[in-house]
Amino acid sequence: MTLNPIMIAPFKTGLETDTEPWLAPPDSFSEIDNIHVHHGYIQKREGFRLFGTTVLTPITIDAITNALLGEVTTNVNHNFTNGDIVVFSGVEGMIGVNDIRFTVTVTGATTFTFGVNTTDYAAYTTGGSISNLTLYRVMGITRYIGQLGIQTTIAFNARNAYRFNSPTNAFIQLDAGVEIFSSGEYDFVWSANWQSGGGINRLYFTNGKAGTPIGAATVDGIRYYDGITDNTVTVKFNPRLSPATLTRRTLDGAKLIFSLGQRLIVLHTYEYDNTGAGTTTTHPQRARWSAKQNPANWDDVIAGGGGYTDAATGDYIISARQIQNQIIVFFTNSVWALIPTSDPNRAFKWQKINSFRSCDGKMASIGYDRYAKALGIRGITATDGVETRRIDEGISEFTVDDINVGEFNKVFCERSYANNRWWTLFNAKETPDNENDSALIFDDDSGAFTTYEIAMNCLGYGNLSQDYGLNDFVAANNLDLALNDFGDEDCLSYFWQENQEIFLGGDINGNVFVMETGGDDNGEDMSAEFITAAWNPYKDQGIEAQLNYIDFYVDTYRKTKALISFYKDTEVSPYLSKVMDFLPNLDYIVDIIDATATNPVNINAANHGLTIGDTIYIYGAEGMIDINSGEASFAYEITVVDANNFTLDDIDGSLFDTYTGGGRVYNKKFYRTKTWKRVYAGGIGFQHKIGFYSGGVDRPFRIHAFKPAFKQRGKRVVN
Numbered sequence: 001m002t003l004n005p006i007m008i009a010p011f012k013t014g015l016e017t018d019t020e021p022w023l024a025p026p027d028s029f030s031e032i033d034n035i036h037v038h039h040g041y042i043q044k045r046e047g048f049r050l051f052g053t054t055v056l057t058p059i060t061i062d063a064i065t066n067a068l069l070g071e072v073t074t075n076v077n078h079n080f081t082n083g084d085i086v087v088f089s090g091v092e093g094m095i096g097v098n099d100i101r102f103t104v105t106v107t108g109a110t111t112f113t114f115g116v117n118t119t120d121y122a123a124y125t126t127g128g129s130i131s132n133l134t135l136y137r138v139m140g141i142t143r144y145i146g147q148l149g150i151q152t153t154i155a156f157n158a159r160n161a162y163r164f165n166s167p168t169n170a171f172i173q174l175d176a177g178v179e180i181f182s183s184g185e186y187d188f189v190w191s192a193n194w195q196s197g198g199g200i201n202r203l204y205f206t207n208g209k210a211g212t213p214i215g216a217a218t219v220d221g222i223r224y225y226d227g228i229t230d231n232t233v234t235v236k237f238n239p240r241l242s243p244a245t246l247t248r249r250t251l252d253g254a255k256l257i258f259s260l261g262q263r264l265i266v267l268h269t270y271e272y273d274n275t276g277a278g279t280t281t282t283h284p285q286r287a288r289w290s291a292k293q294n295p296a297n298w299d300d301v302i303a304g305g306g307g308y309t310d311a312a313t314g315d316y317i318i319s320a321r322q323i324q325n326q327i328i329v330f331f332t333n334s335v336w337a338l339i340p341t342s343d344p345n346r347a348f349k350w351q352k353i354n355s356f357r358s359c360d361g362k363m364a365s366i367g368y369d370r371y372a373k374a375l376g377i378r379g380i381t382a383t384d385g386v387e388t389r390r391i392d393e394g395i396s397e398f399t400v401d402d403i404n405v406g407e408f409n410k411v412f413c414e415r416s417y418a419n420n421r422w423w424t425l426f427n428a429k430e431t432p433d434n435e436n437d438s439a440l441i442f443d444d445d446s447g448a449f450t451t452y453e454i455a456m457n458c459l460g461y462g463n464l465s466q467d468y469g470l471n472d473f474v475a476a477n478n479l480d481l482a483l484n485d486f487g488d489e490d491c492l493s494y495f496w497q498e499n500q501e502i503f504l505g506g507d508i509n510g511n512v513f514v515m516e517t518g519g520d521d522n523g524e525d526m527s528a529e530f531i532t533a534a535w536n537p538y539k540d541q542g543i544e545a546q547l548n549y550i551d552f553y554v555d556t557y558r559k560t561k562a563l564i565s566f567y568k569d570t571e572v573s574p575y576l577s578k579v580m581d582f583l584p585n586l587d588y589i590v591d592i593i594d595a596t597a598t599n600p601v602n603i604n605a606a607n608h609g610l611t612i613g614d615t616i617y618i619y620g621a622e623g624m625i626d627i628n629s630g631e632a633s634f635a636y637e638i639t640v641v642d643a644n645n646f647t648l649d650d651i652d653g654s655l656f657d658t659y660t661g662g663g664r665v666y667n668k669k670f671y672r673t674k675t676w677k678r679v680y681a682g683g684i685g686f687q688h689k690i691g692f693y694s695g696g697v698d699r700p701f702r703i704h705a706f707k708p709a710f711k712q713r714g715k716r717v718v719n
Contacts, residue, residue, distance in 0.1 A: 002711070003548060006537055009705030010040025014448025016394045017401075021534035022687045027706075028394070029450075030689075034528035036421065036441050037448035043702045044528040044694065045441075045452055047520045048505060048513040051462070052164055052171045054157045055136045055510035058129035062110075064094055069105075070118030072130065077109045084134040085185075086114065087509070093125030094118065101133065101433055131509065135159050138506025139181075140189030141460025144203040146227045153462030153504070154191075154203060154225065155512050158183040161205070161225065161232060166464050171512070174225065175233045182219045183207045186409040188363050188458060192257040194224075194264055194295055202226050202295070204237070208362065210253040210270035210280055211238065221253040222266070239290070239298040241271065241306070248274040251288065251298055255362065256320050258327055261340050263347060264295040267329060268317040269308075284316035285331075287338050289347055303345065311336055311350040319359045319374065321367035328372040328383050330359035337385050354388050356381070363458070364411040366422055375399055375411055375424060395449050398440065404429045410436050414459035416503050416516060420444040425456050435508055453527075456505040459515070463501050519698035527695030531567075534687035537710050544714030547688045549680045553705040557582040558619055558630035558670050560701050561662075562694040568685030575683050581620055582701060584675040587667035589616065593644075594659060595624050601653035603627075603638075604645050605665060612640050619670060621663030626656045628663070630670060674704065684713045 008026045014037045016028035024030070034045050063073040080086070084104040088097045102114035140156040144163070153164035155171060159179045162171035174180075181187070191205035202224040211221015222237040241249040254266035269283045288308040291297035299305030311317075315331035320338075322328075327338040335353040358381040359365050359374035366373050371384040373391065377399055380392035392398060403411065407427040414423050422442040431437055439452040503515045513522060520526055536545045547566065560582040565574035594604040603618075610616065616636050617629040627648065629635065638646045681688075688708070694701055 003709050004537055004711065005551070005707050005709040006535070007705060007707050009553070011037050011042050011703075012040065012446040012448060013394065014443065014446070014450050016533065017398065018394050018396050021532075021689065022536070022539065024533040026533055026535060028533045029530045030533065032450045032530040034452050034454075034526060035530055036450050036452075037443045037446050038419065038421075039445065041702050041704045042450075042530070044700050045454075045526070046516040047518040047526055048454075048515050048522055049518055050522055051502070051504055051512045051514045052155070052169065053511045054138060054155055054160070054162050054171050054173075055131060058089070058131045061088070061091065061128040061130055064091070064097070064118065064124040064128075066094075066118050066121065066123055068117050068119065069113040070097075070116050070121075071107060071111055071113050074110045074130070078112065078130075078132075080104045080106055080112055080132060082106055084132050086130050086132050086134075088128055088130050091124065091128030093123050094121045096121045098128075133508050134185075136510030137185065137508040138457055138510060138512060139183055139187060139207065140191065140205070140458055141462060141504045141506055141512060142189075142191045142203065142205075143193075143461055143463060143501075144201075144225055144227055145193045145195060146201050147199070151463045152227065153464075153502075154205075155460075155462075155504075155506060156181070156189040156205070156207075157506075157510055158185075158187070161223075163225075163230065164462060164464075172230060174230050176230065178233055180219055180223060180232060181207050182209065186362070188412065190256050190362070192259045192264070194259050196262075196293055196295075198293075200226075200295070204257050204264065204295070206254055206257055208253075208255045208268075210282070212252065221270075222251070222257065238272075239296060241288075241298050242301050243299060246301065248272075252280050254288075255317060258320070258322055260322060260325070260327060261347065262292045263306075264290040265327070265338070265348070267320055267327075267338075283310065285311040285313060287311075287327075287329075287348060287350070292347075307345070307347055309346065309348060309350060311352075313352075319362050319365040321365050321372035321374075323367055323370060323372055323385065326385055328353075328365075328367075328385065330365060330374055333357045335359075335383055335388050353383060353385065356388050358383070358388055360408045361411040362409065364408065364413060364424075366413040366415055368415075373413075373422070375403075375413070377405055377408065391447075392449075398449075402429055402438075402440075403427070404431065404434065407434050407436075410457070412436065412456075412458050414503075417501075418503065419516060423459055425454075425459065454505075454521070455507060456513075456515075457508050458506045460504050460506070461501050462504045462512075519700055523697075525696055526699075527693065528701075529691070529693040531692075532690045532706070534689050535708055535710075536685075536687045538712055539686070543712050544684055544686050545688065545710040546684045546713035547681045548709045548711060549678050550690060550709070551705075551707040552580070552677045552679070552703055553674060553707070554582050554677055555702040555704075556584045556670070556673055556675050557700060558628065559696070560694060560699045561620065562692055562701065564679045565691035565693070566681045566683055567689040567691060568683040569687060574691060576681055578679050580677055580679050581664075582675075582677065583619055583666075584671060584673055585668075586617065586619070586670065589665040589667060592618070592621060592663035592665065595621065595627060595653075595663070597624065597653045597656045597658060599652040599654050600639075600647040600649060601627060601651045601656070602641065602645055602647050603665070606644050608644065608646060608665065610638055610640055610646055610665075612638070614638055615667075617666045617669050618663055619666060621659065623658050623660030624653065624656045626653070627651070635669065676707075 013028035161174040187207040209220035253270035255268035258265040320329040360376040404427040412425040424440040565577045590605045596602040
C-alpha cells in the first residue's frame, strides 16, 4: 500500500470539545494545556517572574499545640479576625500544616485555632511563620497616569493600595498604617484615570463596596490617588449630589467607574441621604455622572452639574466595558448600552440590547475596539452595541463543565496586547481550594481557545520608570549573567525599556509577577501537554489505517524534550511512547550511557567509534548539565579510553552534579533554526491520536506542523 503523509498546518482551531475527536478538525485538540496558538503554530506558554510584593513581614510562630483544636501562639499580636484565611510556612516538626490554607478562630491577641485536630500530626518543634491571605490577596493592578504621561504602577490587595517605586524595585504602601479596604475574596478593585486640562490627574478606584458618609471613619467607597503624596485617606471621595442648602445627599460608593465624554461615570451606586436617621441606599440599575470637565461636581439639581439615569429593569448591574463612545453594561439577565446624548440636561441614556444573561462576574468581561466580550454560565459572548452573540463554538459547554460555577465571581479577564491574546483566569471545577488555578486563552488572530494551568488571582498592567540592561541581572551566586546564560529563551523577554508597559499578574499571597516572560514559573518547573483530534484519512471509506510515523516541524532547542504517546481506536492507554528531542541534524554519533564527575570527565558510550583528538558536541545530558555544549562555549576534544569510554580533555568535573541520564554525542554544533523530527509508530486502527508531554525549566517549544504518514491496513470497519 502507498504511504500517505497528511500535512496538518497551520494551527487555527485550538481546543475542540463540542465535536467527537474523529469528526473534529485535524488541527484541533481534545486537551491542550499550558500551550497557546499564535500565528499558525502552537507554543508552550511563557512563565512569570516576581515583580514585587504587597505582603508585610509574616508573623513568627512560637508554638502549635497537639489538641482536638490545635492552637497557635504568635510572638506578636496577630491582629487576625474570625474567618481570616491564613497559610503556614517553614514549620518544623508539625510539617503537615505547611502550605495549606486554614480558617482562623481568634482565641486571644497572640493565639488562634485553625479548625484542625492536630493530634494527627507530629509535634511542633520550632520555626515557622504565618501569613494572612485574607489581607494580602492581590485584588487589582493598574497604572496611574500623571502629568506629561508619566506612569506609576499601582497594586491593590484586600486592605491597601501600593505604588511601585522603580529606584528601589519595591512596592510602597499608600496610607501607611491605615487600612482603606475591607475587601473579601470577590471584591476586585476597579479603576479609571482622569486627566483634564486644569492639571487634574487622578486615578479613581473602588472595591465595589459602600463607604461611609463624610465625617465618619472610613474604609471602602470611592477613593483617588493623585501622585502628590503617598496618601488616599485624606482625599476620600464623597461628592455632594445636591446643593449645600438642600438635604444632604452624597455618593458613597459604586461598583464600577469610567471616564467618558469628559465626565466621570459610576455604575451601580451607593448613595447617602441624611433625611431623618440618614441611610445609604443601593441603586443597582443606576448610572451617575459628574459635570463635564469637573469630577468634583455631581450636583443633579443645578443645571450644568451632574446627573443620573436608571435602566428600566429589575436586573442588577454586574459588569461593564467601554467600546468607542459607549459603555456596554451587563446586567443579571440583560445587556444594555449607556450612550451619550446631545441633551445637556441628560448626558447619557440607556438602550437595551437584549434579554440574555451573558456575564456572571464583575471582572468576567473585556473590552475590544468594536465589541465587549463576556463569560457567563450560559456561555461566552460578544456584544457590539447592537446584538449579542455566542463566540464559543467548539467549547460551548466550557463555562459550565470546566469553571467552578460557585466561584464565578473570581473569573478575571484581561488582554495581553503585546501578544494579541485574551486571558480569562478561573477556578477549575472541583479543585480543592476554590481559588483561580487555570486560564482560558483566546488567540485574537485565529480565534482559537487553549488553556493554561496557572494560579493567578488577577491581571493588569504596570510599567518601569528606568531601563534595565544586562548588568542589572545577577545569578543566584551573585555573579553577573552573560548573554548565553539566558539559554534558549528570547533575550528580549528579560529586558524592558523605560516606561514600557508590562503585563502583570497578582496571586492570593500578595505577590505581583511579570507575566509572559522566561521559561519557568518564578523558578518552578512548567509542563505542557496536548492530545490531538483523531485521524484516519480513510475513515470515509470505512477502512482502518496504520500510522507508520509522524513528522513534527519544530523550532530547534538544545534542552527541550517531549514524550510522544500514540493512541488508537478508543483506547485510553497508549500502545507506544517515545522521547523526541528538538535538535536539528547534528550528525549523531552515539548515546551516552553514563558520565563520571571526575577530572577529566569520563563518558561511557557503547561502541562509540571515536579516535583520539576527535572533536565532539554533547546535548541532552540530565543531571550533569555542565557537559552539555549548550552550557559550554567550545567543542570537546577527547581522549579514547577504550571502545566504550572516552574522556573530555581538560574538563574537570569533580564539582559537577551527578549524571542522571540522557544525552547524545554529535559531530556538529547546535544551531538555531527549524527542523523536521520523525517519531515512528506502527499501530493499526480506525482512528489515531497523539499525546504530547514536555516539562521542566527553560524547556520551550514551538510546533509549526504535524505530518502523520498512513497506509491502508487491517479490515473494513463497516460490515
